[in-house]
Amino acid sequence: MSQTVDRALSILPLLAEGPADLGQVADRLGVHKSTALRLLRTLHEHGLVFRQSDQRYRLGARLFALAQEAVENLDVREIAHPHLLALNEKCGHTVHLAVYEEQEVLYIDKVESRYPVRMYSRIGKPVAITVAAVAKLLLADFPEAERRALAEKLDYPSYTSRSTPNAAAFLKELALVREQGWATDLGGHEESINCVGAPIRGADGRVVAAMSVSAPNVVVTAEELLKLLPLVRRTAEAISREYSGHAPEK
Amino acid sequence: MSQTVDRALSILPLLAEGPADLGQVADRLGVHKSTALRLLRTLHEHGLVFRQSDQRYRLGARLFALAQEAVENLDVREIAHPHLLALNEKCGHTVHLAVYEEQEVLYIDKVESRYPVRMYSRIGKPVAITVAAVAKLLLADFPEAERRALAEKLDYPSYTSRSTPNAAAFLKELALVREQGWATDLGGHEESINCVGAPIRGADGRVVAAMSVSAPNVVVTAEELLKLLPLVRRTAEAISREYSGHAPEK
DNA sequence: ATGAACGTTGCACATTCTGCAACGCACGCA
DNA sequence: TGCGTGCGTTGCAGAATGTGCAACGTTCAT
Numbered sequence: 001m002s003q004t005v006d007r008a009l010s011i012l013p014l015l016a017e018g019p020a021d022l023g024q025v026a027d028r029l030g031v032h033k034s035t036a037l038r039l040l041r042t043l044h045e046h047g048l049v050f051r052q053s054d055q056r057y058r059l060g061a062r063l064f065a066l067a068q069e070a071v072e073n074l075d076v077r078e079i080a081h082p083h084l085l086a087l088n089e090k091c092g093h094t095v096h097l098a099v100y101e102e103q104e105v106l107y108i109d110k111v112e113s114r115y116p117v118r119m120y121s122r123i124g125k126p127v128a129i130t131v132a133a134v135a136k137l138l139l140a141d142f143p144e145a146e147r148r149a150l151a152e153k154l155d156y157p158s159y160t161s162r163s164t165p166n167a168a169a170f171l172k173e174l175a176l177v178r179e180q181g182w183a184t185d186l187g188g189h190e191e192s193i194n195c196v197g198a199p200i201r202g203a204d205g206r207v208v209a210a211m212s213v214s215a216p217n218v219v220v221t222a223e224e225l226l227k228l229l230p231l232v233r234r235t236a237e238a239i240s241r242e243y244s245g246h247a248p249e250k
Numbered sequence: 251m252s253q254t255v256d257r258a259l260s261i262l263p264l265l266a267e268g269p270a271d272l273g274q275v276a277d278r279l280g281v282h283k284s285t286a287l288r289l290l291r292t293l294h295e296h297g298l299v300f301r302q303s304d305q306r307y308r309l310g311a312r313l314f315a316l317a318q319e320a321v322e323n324l325d326v327r328e329i330a331h332p333h334l335l336a337l338n339e340k341c342g343h344t345v346h347l348a349v350y351e352e353q354e355v356l357y358i359d360k361v362e363s364r365y366p367v368r369m370y371s372r373i374g375k376p377v378a379i380t381v382a383a384v385a386k387l388l389l390a391d392f393p394e395a396e397r398r399a400l401a402e403k404l405d406y407p408s409y410t411s412r413s414t415p416n417a418a419a420f421l422k423e424l425a426l427v428r429e430q431g432w433a434t435d436l437g438g439h440e441e442s443i444n445c446v447g448a449p450i451r452g453a454d455g456r457v458v459a460a461m462s463v464s465a466p467n468v469v470v471t472a473e474e475l476l477k478l479l480p481l482v483r484r485t486a487e488a489i490s491r492e493y494s495g496h497a498p499e500k
Numbered sequence: 501a502t503g504a505a506c507g508t509t510g511c512a513c514a515t516t517c518t519g520c521a522a523c524g525c526a527c528g529c530a
Numbered sequence: 531t532g533c534g535t536g537c538g539t540t541g542c543a544g545a546a547t548g549t550g551c552a553a554c555g556t557t558c559a560t
Contacts (some may be wrong), residue, residue: 002292003547004517008255009296016319022538032519037539042252046259050497053332055538059320061495064453067317069266070309082303145399203314245311247300253516254548272507282550287508305507 007031008039012059015049019056070245076200076209077109080239084111084211087235091228093215096195098127098134099208103150105135108209115219130156130164131188133197134210140178141199141207147174162187182233185212186222194222196229198236203244211236257281258289262309265299269306320495326450326459327359330489334361334461337485341478343465346447348377348384349458353400355385358459365469380406380414381438383447384460390428391449391457397424412437432483435462436472444472446479448486453494461486 007029014020014028026036040057043049047062077097084095088111097109105127129135139147151167151174164170177183185195197212213232215225257279264270264278276286290307293299297312327347334345338361347359355377379385389397401417401424414420427433435445447462463482465475 001288001295002254002258004252004254005258005289005292006295008252008258009292009298012296012316013319016316016323018323023536033538034520034540035518038251038517039255042255042259045251045256046262048259050495052329052492059316059495060497061453063313063320064317064495066262066266066309067314068454069263070313073266073268079302143393143396145395146393149395149398203311204318242302245300245309245314247310273505283507284509284551285549288548 004039007035008043011036011039011043012048012063015057015059019052019054019058021056025057071202074243076239076243079243080200080209080211081109083235083239083242084109087111087213087231088114090231091213093213093219093225093228094121095211095213096121096134096197097209097211098132098138099210100138105129105132105138107134113215113219115215128157128159128189130154130170131159131185133183133185133195133212136174136177136183136185137197137199137210138207140174140183147171159189160187160191162191164188182229183210183212184226187217192217194225196225196232198229198233199240200236200243201240208243209239211239254289257285258293261286261289261293262298262313265307265309269302269304269308271306275307321452324493326489326493329493330450330459330461331359333485333489333492334359337361337463337481338364340481341463343463343469343475343478344371345461345463346371346384346445347459347461348382348388349460350388355379355382355388357384363465363469365465371464378407378409378439380404380420381409381435383433383435383445383462386424386427386433386435387447387449387460388457390424390433397421409439410437410441412441414438432479433460433462434472434476437467442467444475446475446482448479448483449490450486450493451490458493459489461489 010029011025014025020028022033022036022040025040026033029036040049044051044060047060049057050060052058076099080097084097088095092114094113095111096107098105098107107121107123107125107127110121110123127135129139139150142150148171151171154167154170156164156166156170158165164173181199183197185197187194193214193216195212195214197210199207200209200211202208211232213225213228260279261275264275272283272286272290275290276283279286290299294301294310297310299307300310302308326349330347334347338345342364344363345361346357348355348357357371357373357375357377360371360373377385379389389400392400398421401420404417404420406414406416406420408415414423432446432448434447437444443464443466445462445464447460449457450459450461452458461482463475463478
């Protein structure tokens with residue numbers, strides 16, 4: 001829509017392929033050298049491009065800084081919230097959003113069940129890290145060495161008979177979660193409550209948050225809850241897309 | 251130099267602070283809404299900006315993709331080489347450049363000593379990982395858990411009486427290197443050869459390569475070699491700056 | 501129903517960008 | 531030493547391009 005800007009921006013992917021000199025840039029843009037020069041100068045002033053020692057142009061530090069700053073100022077919660085609401089709208093159960101922070105997994109958002117029976121949880125509260133679906137999802141993405149180190153350090157409280165009993169079992173479960181791309185907690189924290197969860201990933205593919213749907217046995221059986229898995233995964237993927245800077249579907 | 255492009259690029263840092271709507275962008279640019287709209291549209295077509303579900307604009311995925319692609323197409327060796335030559339010019343000793351790759355540390359560049367006595371090493375050859383200064387620098391940057399895991403797996407050959415004897419000693423040495431930001435190998439690989447090295451870091455601060463200066467005792471004592479440390483560190487920093495997308499000094 | 505806030509469009513004006521041609525400079529070759 | 535080529539750079543005149551305005555269409559909230 002704006003020719004000048006359009007041309008200037010076309011330089012960026014071109015330089016991403018590798019350093020290039022003025023003539024090459026002008027040629028590939030199909031413009032006169034003097035025009036390319038002025039565009040490069042403007043990009044240079046903004047730090048998006050710089051000149052290395054052999055005089056050729058390269059993408060500059062500012063680009064990395066911008067990308068980083070943008071990620072830091074991104075709020076998963078803000079982006080996820082409407083999606084969580086929509087999910088709750090469809091299935092009616094409690095929906096949680098959680099992140100990993102300083103050795104803990106914390107709930108950072110929650111949409112209450114529309115059924116009369118609710119489960120206890122609080123935003124900001126640490127999650128039962130050895131059993132919760134969201135915790136498994138977040139830890140499963142750690143590099144293997146860190147996963148092992150962390151697993152060794154944890155306590156394994158027997159909330160119920162189905163709680164994760166020890167480090168070995170936990171690591172095995174994490175490997176499974178990593179493999180399949182989703183996680184469950186079937187009565188591992190409270191006998192009568194089941195959860196299904198899926199990971200939310202950033203632009204680099206790393207897991208940045210996890211979400212889950214929880215419901216007590218009295219409302220739906222574990223089997224029925226599992227039928228929601230595709231929906232949960234689709235929601236998580238929609239959030240991932242939007243979080244990582246792709247236009248939302250539709 | 252180019253007003254239109256200048257304005258368009260000014261939008262990026264603005265959006266890095268957080269999502270903004272058309273009016274806010276127009277205001278902060280000091281232009282009419284319709285102008286801001288056209289600029290945003292152009293940025294949008296290039297994927298640098300997109301519109302999230304609440305209609306506000308945000309930095310887009312393309313920005314991350316560009317930054318990533320640029321990093322992948324960057325060649326440390328190409329950038330480092332002139333600096334290594336200059337260093338060799340000043341001190342005369344052998345200069346090495348190395349990276350970590352698949353459980354090994356490999357030499358990827360070398361400038362030969364100008365003294366008659368040379369040391370044996372080859373580009374592409376794996377480095378003695380438990381003793382070489384460059385290896386210590388590269389491994390010291392690993393997260394603690396991975397450092398431990400790797401140290402346990404390694405063999406500790408006794409090249410000389412001063413070789414690193416075991417995992418515990420190696421981890422201690424890595425902690426020291428991490429702390430001080432430089433490393434040495436004083437006769438750990440071959441009795442008569444000493445090295446001083448410094449790390450080369452990327453835009454995110456992670457160590458991407460390491461360089462060292464090596465010289466045999468018959469040419470300079472370890473003490474004299476250590477006097478080169480400031481020069482080595484300055485060279486490594488100059489390479490880091492250029493590699494991470496900042497204009498080279500002067 | 502009514503108004504405000506916001507994004508969007510078409511248009512006439514002139515600001516801003518463009519390509520040209522000429523210059524300066526460094527490098528390599530004779 | 532001198533010439534030639536390749537590259538980045540500058541000033542300029544013409545015109546294409548971007549600009550702000552004013553008016554319209556929507557969507558919300560009151």
